[in-house]
Amino acid sequence: MVNTVTIIPFWIDGKACTSAEHLEVRSPHDGAPAGTTCHATPADIERAVASAHAARHETARLPAHVRAGALDHVSHRLAERSDEVAALITAESGKPLMWSRAEVSRAVSTFRWAAGEARRHSGELQRLDTDAGGTGRIALVRRVSRGPVLGITPFNFPLNLVAHKVAPAIAAGSPIVVKPAPATPLTALLLGELLAETDLPAGAWSVLPVPNEAAGMLVDDPRLPVVSFTGSGPVGWSIRDRVPRKHVTLELGGNAAAIICPDWTDLDFAARRIATFATYQGGQSCIAVQRVYAHREVYQELAERVVARVTELGTGDPTDPATAVGPLISEDAARRVQGWVDEAVAAGARVLTGGTRDGATVAPTVLADAGEHCAVNAEEVFAPVLTIAPVDSVDEAFARVNDSRFGLQTGVFTTDVQLAFRAATELDVGGVIVGDVPSYRADQMPYGGVKDSGIGREGLASAIADFTEERVLVLTGVEL
Template sequence: MDAYCFVAGRRAVTAGTLDVFSPGDGRLVGRAGVPDEDQVEAAVAAAAAVADEYAALPAHARAAALDHVSRRLAERAEEVAALISAENGKPIKWARVETSRAISTFRWAAEEARRFGGEFQRLDTDPNATGRAALIRRFPRGPVLGIAPFNFPLNLVAHKVAPALAVGAPIIVKPAPATPLSALLLGGILAETELPEGAWSVLPVPNDRMEPLVADLRLPVVSFTGSVPVGWSIAEAVPRKHVTLELGGNAAAVVCPDWTDLEFAAQRIALFSNYQAGQSCIAVQRVLVARSVFDDFVPLLKAEIAALDLAEDVGPVINDAAAERISGWVAKSGGEILAGGGRDGRLVEPTVIANPDPAAEVLTEEVFGPVLTVQAFDTVDEAFGMVNDSAFGLQAGVFTRDLPTAFAAHRALRVGGVIVGDVPSFRADQMPYGGQKASGTGREGVRSAMEDYTEQRVLVLGALG
């Protein structure tokens, strides 16, 4: 089979290839094309050349292309989900959820493209500006380099591509080496549109060849989702570029003393600490439970964990190295293992650890696997302090029905999002999404990313009378 990528909107056969194997059963899923230096240069040059033309393309034309992508993904939804599941290993039910989210992401981008306007500001509030007004609009910063991770191989690519195309910014997408096939499928759908040549490319460039691409001044925006060390190294390498980082987390869920439906909390925490093998930046990793309900809650949590189906609910981690790292962290956690703790190849058992050592990686780092820690607290203020005692700050969940507690959490927790009455794993793709501290900078969510990819430009109108 020919290996290909997409260069400046056109399918390009490559000499270099990348075989993609399923994390679940090791079978060959497909083959991606690895572009050579000339093909990468052609993609970057085309993005730079078309930037002004694409920025001036009418909103209805950009929106029509995004609507087409959303519609075609919906028409091919089962095929798309099967590919996601095959190359990533996540159970098919989670692959279907991801497909549905990507469909919505492109649909929202089409809607936002139509209403992404400007702000009119009267200036005659000051005597010196009588007869003047300002029109404030946003224009693309320039072509975008979007670097996506393996854990959501379609929807996190969509969160790079859809906002860029919506605002009129050309984009070069670099999918994760482990999961490039979903991005290439998306490229095939984009190729059906009438977007100008150079408006987009899909380049499965190996990680060790990314430095020149990141540094290229013709790509003034870098949007990266992935690991903390890589993300911050990119930001440090190109300090004069506009860099957005969606990095890791060790998300906490707080079960407050007023929360009475412990079964619901246990079910949600068990599921969303282990969905797609815990390989989500907002998978539940730390559970903080009010001491007054701790002894009632823990057995419920263990029962919900035991009820999970390893194949249908959890699935494998991405590779052997990840499985070995996770098992190693569990073994030296220093806590009491209440459930799980074992592994069979890439299938890591859903694991619950009570009271790990304060410095244990399962508590302080991002496990990115099906591992959960449980600790008790005496006061809500203490719990909030425990949530904040982390290098990360992506999202937190707070199980409470007390409105003052909810507002206190919003004020006190140093995270990008507080989810009340549910786990921190909830994300609506149209809302602002991002973190603080080591969890990154900038925001995803279609409208938020559109603002990140653009900058304000003011037009002052004078002699208005």
């Protein structure tokens, strides 16, 4: 009897395709097969790009109800198939099922919000008779598609970060070619199934598993004038340097901090939120809590509560609905993290809990007395590891947050409204979350950072603005 493997197709022009270059995807938890797909060949890449280029005018002219209808359809179908999609996210990424379900729920909302933005995408009128020379003139300022988008997505949110490329592109009338992460392409391909059920024209979208070393063919192609990248900093900045004449947006991560001010009294709430969001997704989130700066008045009690909460979490089988912390994406990633923890300890840091590794799984870890320039503080650890340190003032906390090459989001636990506004002014980050951890993100709000955390913003309206440019129509001889 011959064993046969079901090949999951990729998508070009809304059509399912395969190649002879098979790609087997396995769980980082136990190596169990999650599914087999194919790498797109150079000929497949050329066909997808040529199709997106050819479809750019038709896609830009799609009526709002067609764009919105397609996005609503995907939202509804994701909701209907939510259990299946969540199980697939867990199978290929090792993300605990509880967090995979949360990701599907967010993607449902992301497509729903995009449908609303597609319906609101109208432009604005400007009267020009504010000066005598403009008498009888009015301007219609609209945003029009810049052209086809190349969306490059990471492994840590294999559905919702794909949604944050695809949904605003469709809403903006821009064809999109998606390159999902090689470690987690299957969820993006399932999303392709749902897109194939819509009335979007051929060429409006393609989903291509492509090895990272072959991605330059897509990045360099002038027929893809917009590149939207989420992933590591070195790769992102190299893309921007490589194609300086393209419109490039980069979401590159950070080392997010939480500040606990002396007026904050609910330390148990703060500890629970810090423990949960330092370790969620295995810590593999750009805004996972990595650094905690607590005023000395509350430091000791907070540290004890954080350690107790983190210790309760433990690790386990990501398919178990009770598991909160799963593996990292690979054993190589876990070895890197273990090396960073060992380096910090050798430099004087104390392990309050965790500090160990089992294969691809890093135990939830809390470090005290870690030097500010140790990798666990200065770099993006991307693991369930956090450092906690006392500060003598809010000024010191703000200075430590800003003494970083990253600047994505910061959480400030305070009830002082004046201090909240001061934080928003003085902290050199893309977002300040008051009364909670930096890990909060609403998918409709502008999201992104400064410094090495990237350029541009995600969030539906913000991404649509990045994928479009202003075009002005002036009408003459109009009585206002």
